[in-house]
Amino acid sequence: MNGFGISLYLSTGLDRNAAILKKAHRAHMQYAFTSLQISEENTENKMEEVNSLLKLCKASGISLIADVSPYTLKKMGCSSFQKLKKTAISYLRVDYGFSCEELVGLSKDFHLVFNASTLKDDEIAELQRLHADFTKFSACHNFYPEPLTGLSAERVKKTNERMHSLGMKTMAFVAGDSSLRGPLYQGLPTLEKQRNSHVLLNMLQLFQECDTDICLVGDIDVSDMAYRQIQELAEGYISLQAEIKPEYCFLTERLHHDRPDSSDYVIRSQESRKYVSEGRTFPAEPLCRPRKKGSIFVANADYLRYAGELQIARRDLPPEAKVNQVGTVNSACLPYLSYIRDGMGFQFVLPSSSKIS
Template identity: 40%
Template sequence: MFEIGFSIYSSSGRDINTQILDRVWDADFSYAFTSLHIPEEATPELRQEQHDLLQSLRDLDVNVMADIGPRTLSDMKLSSFEDLSMYPITHMRVDYGFNLEQMAKISEHCILVVNPSTFAEEDFFTLLELGVKRDRIVACHNFYPKEWSGLSLKRVSDSNRFYKNQNIKTMAFIAGDAQKRGPVYQGLPTVETMRHMAPLEAALKLREEAFTDVVLVGDIDLTEKSWEDMIALSHGYVILPCTLDPEYKHLYGVIQHDRIDSSDFLIRSLESRMYASRGHHVEVVGATHIGRGTILISNEDYSRYSGEFEIARTELSDCPRKNRIGQVSTDALYLLPYITHGMGFMLVEDLDN
């Protein structure tokens, strides 16, 4: 399962947040992030609106993770973290200003979220000695508003690897590609090289190259295309623009999956394998000039494999027992390495080509 989260801030205004909630209703997003300690979110005027907003998310069965600081309780006129746990919050993220005993206390009321790039490994084991259960801990990186201040992908990967080995869920942020959050307006990613990267590519990289379980959008909003991409990803597939020969247009809009025993050279459709095994008849044409993203179907010279649907990940030699039936769009070729081991994909017609 590919878990996706988003960020929501009461200071963004009721209209924007209502639009986000409407989108979440149609999506399968698991987490929402908000902050309770930055100045623009901690005003008394926004407190009730913030509570109502978070309650709406909980009503949608979304886990709510709130960033808290040492002054959060006083800013919110609360006396204890137990009082704060009465807020519609499931996860409290602490980064600085808390000792281990306070963190252990927080874990009694909410899931404790630590920063894996700053929280020492020995402190993690001390938390366990203090009685905190592993299933009460999550590791979530910061986002970095200022350009050139973000982490390297290797740094995120290295710190996440430790927590994954401890059976702790890991999270990181990607930047949005529509409305950026102020006051800097330069995107809110964890990894610096992802600051201007398409959200889908950034999410896939974090998942596949940095041991990240949950990808959170740090900014306020996404473009329409990126919303569609993230919703698809939350359902376990990617949208793959392409062109198909007219007789194969019935494959548009169909979710297929790469086989679990994935090939380094081809994406092999699990679903087509099922009907190919029944002897699907495909006339022999042969395929030449097989390059990255060439869409293929096995013809009757492949006997019982006739009808098996494939996408080339790389350049391959000519094959008379396969027919070329289409091509993945150039802008989508970067997706091919990520469609592995049961990952889903849906072909859609590229109307720009």
């Protein structure tokens, strides 16, 4: 099951972080990343602010992943990680400065999150020699503030496959679409191609193309629309804005799911064949023109026992006399069609609806 998270920065301020956590909780986001190593985060009373942030996360049911090193630990006034444990931090993102023996010891008290890009084969071999429990480890890719420095999808996928073979979960970042983090304000994605793309599309790509387990927003915040879309994705479906003929508006009244044996050509609603048993009829209205990508059509009476089945074209298709075209997915939502697979849910939203804007 995929996971979702946000990023919280001490410099954002406690009140705004509290508001972000409320939105994240409503969107079913389970994780929050914070860095205690970024220079801009060198605020006074850091340990006190971290504790306040932890209390907010705990109240929201969100696990805080803290990026630390032995140096930042001392800077925070902590004499040992045992003292840090008392703060209720359960996830530590560790990078440089720790020996393998120290990491194995820390894993008894914390879930450790490695830097996916810098974990080397010799370190893995040494952890294995020390009988490390890799189920207590995850691997998180960096985010990249500078344009043209992000990773490729192919590299992230390859790294994720390697981490999964060891038993670790994987994490990566997407850029925000609301409040971007300074000093560059160029987004904080893992994949370079996602620097200026949509939050939902970026998460779908990381989940399905890169085999990522947990997607975190790297920037300070996302738009209300993005929160709604993340909530829906966490609940297992995507909303598609569409133009639907008035006589077929009943198609918008329920959640549909693509068949688990997904077709490369069309999305097939598992629920739609029930329409005939509910008393609906589908007289033939032969479709004599090609079906464009995003066309929504229903099998008509000429399709016999398949009558009523709702489909969406994933790609341009030839004409078909046994289906009636009932609507069209709006162009902004066409990129999502290739990701609605293997039982994923979807619903149609009319343009007049405020559900998606």
